[in-house]
Amino acid sequence: MKEIVLITGANGMIAKELAKKIGNEYELRFLTRKKKRDNEFEWDLRKKTVDEAAFENVSHIIHLAGANISEKRWTDERKKELISSRIDSAALLRSILTQKEITLKSFISASGINFYGTKTTEKIYSESDPPGHDFLSEVVVLWENAADHFKEHNIAERVVKIRTAVVLSKNDGALKKMIPPIQYGVGSPLGSGKQYMPWIHIEDLCSIYEFALKNSGIHGAYNAVSPQHSTNAELTKEIAQVLKKPLFMPNVPSFILKLIFGELSTAILEGSRASSQKIQQAGFRFKYPELKDALSDLLNKN
Template sequence: MKEVVLITGANGLIAKELAKKISNEYDVRFLTRKKRQANEYEWDLRKGTIDEAAFENVSHIIHLAGANISEKRWTAERKKELISSRVDSATLLRNTLRKREIKLKSFISASGINFYGTNTTEKIYSENDPPGHDFLSEVVVLWECAADHFKEQNLAERVVKIRTAVVLSEKEGALKKMLPPIQYGIGSALGTGNQYMAWIHIEDICSIYDFALKNHALHGAYNAVSPQHATNADLTKKIAEVLHKPLFMPNVPTFVLKMLFGELANAILEGSRASSQKIQNTGFQFRFPDLKNALSDLLKIQ
């Protein structure tokens, strides 16, 4: 029999693409707010309810649930939601495992490269570095603590935390938002454009989760970020180059972004580099370590 993998965050990009990748080897189930197909099970964080049938014979949980960081302005209410969607969801999973006396082979949790703080420096962060001191760092620290409780409370043999960079996909996310202005010849970098933008191809991030499932020696935190570093200006220029479009507009001024996005603008205007050496040392190989090749693949331009 196939091992059962239960995935949260069913409607997210990574969940959908990862399920396609692993469905031949695993029995994949999803936790979702609204059941649409046989392998989906409902849960409701506000009510604290969950369909316990999802946990029958479960071996692994991949916890991808979490409200989109950049979707809305960070009001006080939105900040609570960003934390709750990650932390309270993990608590509900733990309580259900404890109730049903289940011990997982692995609990693999999404995390964020923003663990290290939202600031532009020349430092290249590794998994040994401490967390930053801003709101996004706080979110990620709480997120990872919620994951670590699965091991501490003997509910999982191991916990893996995937500190994810900006995922590049033509289907949704940052790349999809950046494409239209560049395609119409009005694309430009944001702010100074010098802020680093840690990135990873959608296929590589899914491969890291697949790799983490199969390799039981993996535990703890891993930076899921391409080995090739890029700034916001680099990414903008590379997209224009791949699309064969001119890039002549001035950068979007910092004050405009702050006016539009409020505190969220800091996450757009600042960014550091992070090392992928730890995951590579385990034997993982990136298929798309080069930005131009990654963009050419996603945009299907040779």
């Protein structure tokens, strides 16, 4: 009998790629707003309803649900949505598990590398460092607290929080947005370009989730970030080199990004480094530790 893994955030980039990776070894179920397949189950956060059949004999939950941080300007309403989509969804899962007296082998939650704050410094942050003091830090702290509640009342034998960096994937996310300007000859670094952009190849990220799923000794927070540290300017330059395109435009001024994105611009214009030592010391090995190799794999695929 295959163990059953329930995944939230079914329509997201990570869930789709993760399903390909672990689908042969585990029986997968997905929570989604609109059921399209037999292994999908509907839930509605506003109504606080969920198809309880999804939880029958479930062994693990991978909680990937959460509104996209960079999709819209951070209005007060959007900020509430960013928090609610993560915290209220976890609370709904916890309430059902408690009611049905289900004990999970693991609850593995997405989290964010912005736990440490959105600021450009020379410090390399590790999992033992305290959280920052800006909005994104607040979101991640609440997100992780919601995950930690699964350790209470025997709901989950262990809880893992994956502090995810910028995910590089050709099909979605930051890289998809960066490619077209460079292809058309108008790409350039953002702001000073000196801000660090912690990153991870989508395949390595999915492998970290698989690693956390299979290894009972994995618990607590882990930075899901490549060992190689890169700035925004270095990332932009490397993309251009892999695409064999010139870069000659001046940096996009910070004030323009602030006008366009408002408070969200801080997540674009600031960034520090984070260490991957903890996950590597646990035995994980990156397939794409170097930016050039990661981009070559993603951008040279048909």
